Each structure stands twice: as C-alpha cells, then as structure tokens.
Amino acid sequence: MISFDFSHYYTYTELVDYLNQMATHYPQLVQLKTIGQSYAGRDIWVMILTNQKTGNYLEKPGYWIDANTHAGEVTGSAVACYIIYQLLTQYPNDPAIARLLDKYTVYVLPRLAVDGAEKYLTSPHWLRSSIRPYPYPDEQDGLHREDINGDGLILEMRIKDDCGAWKVSELDPRIMVHREPEEFGGTYYTLLSEGLIRNYDGYGFKIAPPVEGMDFNRNYPHLWAPEGKQKGSGDFPLSEPETRAEVEFWQENRNINGFISYHTYGAVILRPYSNHSDDELPLSDLEIYKILGNKGKKLTGYDCVSIYHGFRYHSQDFTYGAMDDYAYDHFGWFGFTIELWDIATESGVIKQDHRIWNIDHPPEDDLKMLQWNDEKLGGEGFINWQPFDHPQLGEVEIGGWNYKTCWQNAPAKFLPDLCQKQYNFAVSQALLCPLLAIARTDITYQGGDIYYVVVQVENQGFLPTYTSKKALERKAVRPIEVILSLPDGVTLISGHLEQEIDHLEGRSNKVLSWLAKGTDYRRQVEWVIKGHSGAEIEVTVCSERAGTVRTSLSLIHNDCFTGEPHGS
Known part of the structure; x- marks a missing residue:
C-alpha cells in the first residue's frame, strides 16, 4: 500500500514519483497526463480521477483542483x-467517494510553478512563481535577498539608525514595534531583508526589484493589466507557458463546473471578484456562493470572504489578471482561492479584518505568536537576533521568523489535520456538480409499425446543467443535445434525429425559496417512429457539464413499454 508522507514537502522528482506510483497502483481510477512544459522544460502534470469502467472522463461532470501557483506556497501542493x-484509497470503503469517482471526474494539478517551487525547496531563496527573469532581463542595483551568514535561511536584518522607524518591544526583545511619531532619544532600527547590495556606493541604496518577479496569478486574461499597473503580470495575458498550458487544458476539457485553487496563507476562503463589488454578480450566483462558502466555514473553520470586500489592503488596491476571477467570469465556474494555514490564527489571534491585520496589528498578537512558537515548535520558528559583520553595512543583527516554514507554509506536524479538512470540503464541492440522467422511457405502439417514443431526462445534481448565471451570460456552455440513432429499416415520422433542448435546473434554485419551482429539473423529448418489431433504437443525451447518458430501446408490439435507461 502506498502511503502519503506528511514529514516534508515534495521536491519535483518526489512529486512525479508519487503521481506515477498512484497511477500505476490504481490504473482503473487514474489517468496521468502532462499538459505542457514549464519555462525550464519540466512537465506540468494533471491527474484525472474517475472510474474508467463507468464511462469516459469527458462524459462526466468535472471539477478542477490546482495548487502551488506561487512557488513558495507548497502547502497547497x-x-x-x-x-x-x-480519493483513491477510500474508493472501496466510502460510498460518497465511490459515487464521486463513478459518476464524476476530478482533475488535480498539484503544482503549477514547477520551476519556482523546486528552487524554493532546494535553496534559501524566495520567489513568486517562475524562475524566468522578469520584468528585467538582468539583476538591478540595490539590496537583494541573500543568505549572507550561511545558515541556509534568508531572514531580516536590523540596523541601529537614528532615523529608524522601529524599536525593540518591551513585551519581548524579539519583537520589533513602530516608533511613535513624536518619539526621540531612544535606540531605533531600520529593518531590511537579509542580503547584499549590488553596486553599493557606501552611502544610500534602494530595495532592488526581485530578479524573478513573475506572478502567475496576475497573468490570466480577466482584466489583465501591464506591469506598470499590476506587478508580476507578464508581457501579455497567458504569456507564460505554465498559465497557457492550464487554460488550454480547460478549453479542451469542457466538462468542468467548479474549482479550488490552493494558496497560502491566511486561513481564509476567497471568492471572486477581486476588482468588482458583489453588485456585479448575478443575484442567484451570489447566493449560491454564500451557500458554498458557509459549507467551507463549517468543514474547514475558515471564513469565506469576497476578495473585493474583505481581502484588499486598501480601498484603491485591486488585483488584475487573477485565476479565480477569470475562471468565474469567463467560464462561469463556481470556485474559490483558499489561503491555507495561518500562524496568527493557529496562535489564537483574533482577526477582525484580514486586510487591516496584515498591515498593522498590536504587539500583543506578536507575543502570542512567539509564545505559540516556543510551546509548539520548540522555538524553531523564530531565529533570535544575532550580531553579524555585514561586508557592506558593517554591524547588523540578523534574525526573525523562519518565514518559509512557519508563516508561508504549515510546519509539517500540522499537515494531517489541515489536509483532512480541506479534503472534506473539496469532496463536498465536487459532489455539487450537475448530473444528467435518464428518468423515464416510454414506447407506445400505435399500430401499423408506428411507435410513439418519449424519453425524459433529469438533472440529479445540485447545480444547473449550465452551472451559473454567469456561464449563461457569457454563453460559455452549450445547450443539451439529444441524438436519436435509428437502424436500417426504421424511419422517423416526426421529431428530430438531432436537437437541442433547454438547460435543466438543479436543486440550487430551490434553496433560495421554500417553494418548489415545478419540475424544472426534468424535460421530455418525443418522436414518432416507423419500424419493425424488435428493432433497436438508441438515444444519447449530451450535456457539456452534466455528462452524457444513453439508453437503448426495443420496438415491441405492446400497448406500452418502459425501457431501462443506461448511463451515468
């Protein structure tokens, strides 16, 4: 039995080995595909999970999961x-998982920033997404992050400076707090990232832009903006091979209804839009988003907030070119960006507002986090300030939080509980997809080799077959198609061999009212056929996002015949 290793985060080789092992061990449930190559030529992998004996993965409703869009956010991976x-190990034991993989398709892309994550995991360096030099081809002058004392970490430097904006807290000497505006006469510090200054003249310097400044989550087409307006956006929408491969896969695999994109950190579930108020969402979509977000709160403990209303640092601070905005606005998928893990929340800090807390919070919160670090991590999360003779700046102190392993990502010991809660939420979301089924088939013999045929189809899922009102508005999903196949010697008298029917509602529009809205989740199609007794006809009903179902019917000289539907 293959086990999942919680002890550390997988490098690229470990990740690929893991995916291949799972694909080899569960061939009936897994198809492993590469969807493209990264900037450095690494394969980008997507695992397609479904029971292949119950149908082709494209003929089932689909759900998308991705992670590690940002290089350092390996908790998502x-x-x-x-x-x-x-999903694979519980398939034989859990009826909900058996239903999910028998009737639906789950796509999982565990790491988009394959190049950046590898550098992040195998060196002291931080980077946002790609290793491609951007926006400048060469390193710029100024302070660059470097591990200058050789401890394998890039921390912070504090430098005594009469103009410094910081001072040591009275609560704990490890904590730095803001100097009061009117304060003079004490010991003050300037805080900088640990690093070296390129072309230092011995006087002043600036903070250099990162060499690898690309941000995949600013490179999607929705309201894309150039670098001058949106840092990290790329040369043009989908300019990067990683984001382009992902979107091309979505375009080719049109059965997707929803998504989760795993990021860090903040312990919060984010929903679109980043740059529009909730007034811009169709009312029914907004209400469904709230229902799904409440489910997320129940299963994960994370609040669900609008990015626009609850996760901007400033009223004029907007995010452009984000994946979740594009997925909802272009495809009409319901989905979330989940910011996994949060050291503050884990330490018992109460955040009244995510935005305000990230900009400024009381030193008492820092003390709580340090006490948590001392008790739960044995003090390993915070490196005490140590003097160092900087080759350019002279006497400095280096220390601070080990940002990679306890701020940006969960310490390994916390992964089991975190992963299980997120798994529960992901399964609940995938099971909300629309699900097409044949409800009833009737053949009535009319005499003279004439038959009246009725096939009734229904949507057994929560969401409608069109997914969302935004998808209808964008014409992102085609109508349901019904195809009648007749053998030789059987002819059609009335009706159509191929026709489109309107979409079917699910249960989602029922939760907004205590009154049922009729049987808007069912619809019948009718034909009059001439043929000999015993002839077999076939009806195929295709919905891009709710699946494909088929039924075979025999023409029999009975007063009425009800056939058995086939298909998922």
Whole structure:
C-alpha cells in the first residue's frame, strides 16, 4: 500500500514519483497526463480521477483542483496530493467517494510553478512563481535577498539608525514595534531583508526589484493589466507557458463546473471578484456562493470572504489578471482561492479584518505568536537576533521568523489535520456538480409499425446543467443535445434525429425559496417512429457539464413499454 508522507514537502522528482506510483497502483481510477512544459522544460502534470469502467472522463461532470501557483506556497501542493491519495484509497470503503469517482471526474494539478517551487525547496531563496527573469532581463542595483551568514535561511536584518522607524518591544526583545511619531532619544532600527547590495556606493541604496518577479496569478486574461499597473503580470495575458498550458487544458476539457485553487496563507476562503463589488454578480450566483462558502466555514473553520470586500489592503488596491476571477467570469465556474494555514490564527489571534491585520496589528498578537512558537515548535520558528559583520553595512543583527516554514507554509506536524479538512470540503464541492440522467422511457405502439417514443431526462445534481448565471451570460456552455440513432429499416415520422433542448435546473434554485419551482429539473423529448418489431433504437443525451447518458430501446408490439435507461 502506498502511503502519503506528511514529514516534508515534495521536491519535483518526489512529486512525479508519487503521481506515477498512484497511477500505476490504481490504473482503473487514474489517468496521468502532462499538459505542457514549464519555462525550464519540466512537465506540468494533471491527474484525472474517475472510474474508467463507468464511462469516459469527458462524459462526466468535472471539477478542477490546482495548487502551488506561487512557488513558495507548497502547502497547497501537499493538500492536492493528499486529496489524490484519499480519493483513491477510500474508493472501496466510502460510498460518497465511490459515487464521486463513478459518476464524476476530478482533475488535480498539484503544482503549477514547477520551476519556482523546486528552487524554493532546494535553496534559501524566495520567489513568486517562475524562475524566468522578469520584468528585467538582468539583476538591478540595490539590496537583494541573500543568505549572507550561511545558515541556509534568508531572514531580516536590523540596523541601529537614528532615523529608524522601529524599536525593540518591551513585551519581548524579539519583537520589533513602530516608533511613535513624536518619539526621540531612544535606540531605533531600520529593518531590511537579509542580503547584499549590488553596486553599493557606501552611502544610500534602494530595495532592488526581485530578479524573478513573475506572478502567475496576475497573468490570466480577466482584466489583465501591464506591469506598470499590476506587478508580476507578464508581457501579455497567458504569456507564460505554465498559465497557457492550464487554460488550454480547460478549453479542451469542457466538462468542468467548479474549482479550488490552493494558496497560502491566511486561513481564509476567497471568492471572486477581486476588482468588482458583489453588485456585479448575478443575484442567484451570489447566493449560491454564500451557500458554498458557509459549507467551507463549517468543514474547514475558515471564513469565506469576497476578495473585493474583505481581502484588499486598501480601498484603491485591486488585483488584475487573477485565476479565480477569470475562471468565474469567463467560464462561469463556481470556485474559490483558499489561503491555507495561518500562524496568527493557529496562535489564537483574533482577526477582525484580514486586510487591516496584515498591515498593522498590536504587539500583543506578536507575543502570542512567539509564545505559540516556543510551546509548539520548540522555538524553531523564530531565529533570535544575532550580531553579524555585514561586508557592506558593517554591524547588523540578523534574525526573525523562519518565514518559509512557519508563516508561508504549515510546519509539517500540522499537515494531517489541515489536509483532512480541506479534503472534506473539496469532496463536498465536487459532489455539487450537475448530473444528467435518464428518468423515464416510454414506447407506445400505435399500430401499423408506428411507435410513439418519449424519453425524459433529469438533472440529479445540485447545480444547473449550465452551472451559473454567469456561464449563461457569457454563453460559455452549450445547450443539451439529444441524438436519436435509428437502424436500417426504421424511419422517423416526426421529431428530430438531432436537437437541442433547454438547460435543466438543479436543486440550487430551490434553496433560495421554500417553494418548489415545478419540475424544472426534468424535460421530455418525443418522436414518432416507423419500424419493425424488435428493432433497436438508441438515444444519447449530451450535456457539456452534466455528462452524457444513453439508453437503448426495443420496438415491441405492446400497448406500452418502459425501457431501462443506461448511463451515468
């Protein structure tokens, strides 16, 4: 039995080995595909999970999961890999998982920033997404992050400076707090990232832009903006091979209804839009988003907030070119960006507002986090300030939080509980997809080799077959198609061999009212056929996002015949 290793975060080789092992061990439930190559030529992998004996994965409703869009946010990759592990190992034991993989398709892309994550995991460096030099081809003058004392970490430097904006807190000497505006006469510090200054003249310097400034989550087409307006956006929408491969896969696999994109950190579930108020969403979509967000709160403990209303640092601070905005606005998928893990929340800090807390919070919160670090991590999360003779700046102190391992990502010991909660939420979301079925088939013999045929189809899922009102508005999903196939010697008298029918509602529009809205989840199609007794006809009903179902019927000289539907 393959086990999932919670002890560390997988490097690229470990990740690929893991995916291949799962695909080899569960061939009936897994198809492993590469969807493109990264900037450095690494394969980008997507695992397609469904029971292949119950149908082709494209003929089932689909759900999308991705992670590690940002290089350093490897907790997301661990969650994605854990979801794969649980779905495959629990398939024989859990009826909900058996239903999910028998009737639906789950796509999992566990790591988009394959190049950046590899550098992040195998060196002291931080980077946002890609290793491609951007926006400048060469390193610029100024302070660059470097591990200058050789401890394998890039921390912070504090330098005594009469103009400094910081001072040591009275609560704990490890904590730095803001100097009061009117304060003079004490010991003050300037805080900088640990690093070296390129072309230092011995006087002043600036903070250099990162060499690898690309941000994949600003490179999607929705309201894309150039670098001058949106840092990290790329040369043009989908300019990067990673984001382009992902979107091309979406375009080719049109059965997707929803998504989760795993990021870090903040312990919060984010929903679109980043740059529009909730007034811009169709009312029914907004209400469904709230229902799904409440489910997320129940299963994960994370609040669900609008990015526009609850996750901007400033009223004029907007995000352009984000994946979640594009997925909802272009395809009409319901989905979330989940910011996994949060050291503050784990330490018992109460955030009244995510935006305000991230900009400024009381030193008492820092003390709580340090006490948590001392008790739960044995003090390993915070490196005490140590003097160092900087080759350019002279006497400095280096210390601070080990940002990679306890701020940006969950310490490994916290992964099991975190992964399980996220897995539960992901399964609940995938099971909300629309699900086409044949409800009833009737053949009535009319005499003279004439038959009246009725096939009734229904949507057994929560969401409608069109997914969302935004999808209808964007014409992102085609109508349901019904195809009648007749053998030789059987002819059609009335009706159509191929026709389109309107979409079917699900249960989602029922939760907005205590009154049922009729049987808007069912619709019948009728034909009059001439043929000999015993002839077999076939009806295929295709919905891009709710699946494909088929039924075979025999023409029999009975007063009425009800056939058995086939298909998922």
